Amino acid sequence: MEREDRDIIQDIKKGSEAAMNELIKKYQKRVYNMVYGMCVNYDTAWDVSQEVFIKVVRNIDSFRGDSSFWTFLYRVTMNAFYDFKRKEKVRSRVANYTDTKAEDEKRVFEVRDMLNIEEDFEKKEAKERIKEALDGLTDVQKEVFMLKNMEGLKIREISAVLKISDGTVKSHLSRATEKIKSITGGGKQ
Amino acid sequence: MSDKCGFPRDRLMEYVYSGTEEAKDIAEIEAHIKGCAGCAEKAAGYKSAIKAYSEIKVDFSEDVWDIQRQEIIRKIRKERKDPFAAVLKVFSFVFGHKKLGFALLLVALAGVWAGHYRNQAALQRDRVMIEKVDVLENMEILERLDFYRDLAELGI
Numbered sequence: 001m002e003r004e005d006r007d008i009i010q011d012i013k014k015g016s017e018a019a020m021n022e023l024i025k026k027y028q029k030r031v032y033n034m035v036y037g038m039c040v041n042y043d044t045a046w047d048v049s050q051e052v053f054i055k056v057v058r059n060i061d062s063f064r065g066d067s068s069f070w071t072f073l074y075r076v077t078m079n080a081f082y083d084f085k086r087k088e089k090v091r092s093r094v095a096n097y098t099d100t101k102a103e104d105e106k107r108v109f110e111v112r113d114m115l116n117i118e119e120d121f122e123k124k125e126a127k128e129r130i131k132e133a134l135d136g137l138t139d140v141q142k143e144v145f146m147l148k149n150m151e152g153l154k155i156r157e158i159s160a161v162l163k164i165s166d167g168t169v170k171s172h173l174s175r176a177t178e179k180i181k182s183i184t185g186g187g188k189q
Numbered sequence: 190m191s192d193k194c195g196f197p198r199d200r201l202m203e204y205v206y207s208g209t210e211e212a213k214d215i216a217e218i219e220a221h222i223k224g225c226a227g228c229a230e231k232a233a234g235y236k237s238a239i240k241a242y243s244e245i246k247v248d249f250s251e252d253v254w255d256i257q258r259q260e261i262i263r264k265i266r267k268e269r270k271d272p273f274a275a276v277l278k279v280f281s282f283v284f285g286h287k288k289l290g291f292a293l294l295l296v297a298l299a300g301v302w303a304g305h306y307r308n309q310a311a312l313q314r315d316r317v318m319i320e321k322v323d324v325l326e327n328m329e330i331l332e333r334l335d336f337y338r339d340l341a342e343l344g345i
């Protein structure tokens with residue numbers, strides 16, 4: 001039976017590696033997909049989701065249990081994602097990108113290659129269009145759309161997580177859905 | 190289309206998301222869609238876009254997730270053994286290269302220890318820079334998220 005988050009976290013606070021493994025196992029797919037749902041990039045999702053759990057363990061003492069662990073995890077995830085994007089932006093301004101990446105952060109493989117992901121042309125095209133549509137959204141629109149359609153949250157749950165009103169969530173969701181539809185050609189495939 | 194027939198987009202969205210929300214007056218929206226080809230097409234388009242998005246969800250085989258967990262645990266172990274690594278990582282990022290970052294970190298530390306090698310202005314500059322990087326790295330997670338939001342709003 002799955003243990004409660006707070007019990008697992010208590011053990012992590014005491015330094016238990018088994019508890020870390022348990023927590024990661026419980027949430028890694030969701031975290032990976034939340035990041036993937038923001039950027040549609042296998043490698044970014046892999047790297048960021050790793051960083052998320054490292055940060056969670058590093059900052060576990062700052063989680064006092066007054067909000068749900070998932071809310072805490074969500075904020076760490078988005079934080080790590082924006083952090084990653086920001087670093088990428090800085091690096092892209094430096095001429096030799098690969099030389100400037102810290103050795104620790106270098107990934108010797110591409111997730112796609114490792115997984116031998118084979119996608120047919122249509123699926124690949126659809127993903128490219130979704131990625132393009134997401135790139136045209138603001139961060140908060142993307143978050144709302146992802147939380148609704150990847151995580152399956154209700155509007156009032158999204159408004160609680162993002163600390164914005166239901167009306168604002170609806171308006172972001174509406175704009176994001178319209179944009180995704182217009183670029184993916186929804187209904188005309 | 191809804192913009193032509195005047196039916197509000199928000200109502201169409203309520204219909205589209207009615208599977209996961211407690212939407213009111215759905216029958217009224219359905220009745221409109223039945224009689225309006227434009228809105229019917231639009232609603233179908235939204236649904237199809239949402240479906241395409243939710244289908245991008247990734248699931249690997251369990252051994253791949255195992256690999257990821259092992260990598261994470263290895264990195265956490267390394268960091269715990271060597272808390273200095275976290276500081277070094279900040280420097281590596283700022284200076285772009287681990288070895289260079291390490292060298293510069295040593296120089297900075299040496300500079301602090303042997304303050305007379307540097308003039309006060311240079312020391313002050315280093316101090317401010319280290320402080321800023323430190324603040325960014327150690328900022329409470331929730332504050333940092335707000336910080337990034339603020340930057341995004343400014344278009345930075």
Ligand SMILES: [Zn+2]
Pocket residue numbers: 190191194195196221225227228229
């Ligand atoms: Zn209509």
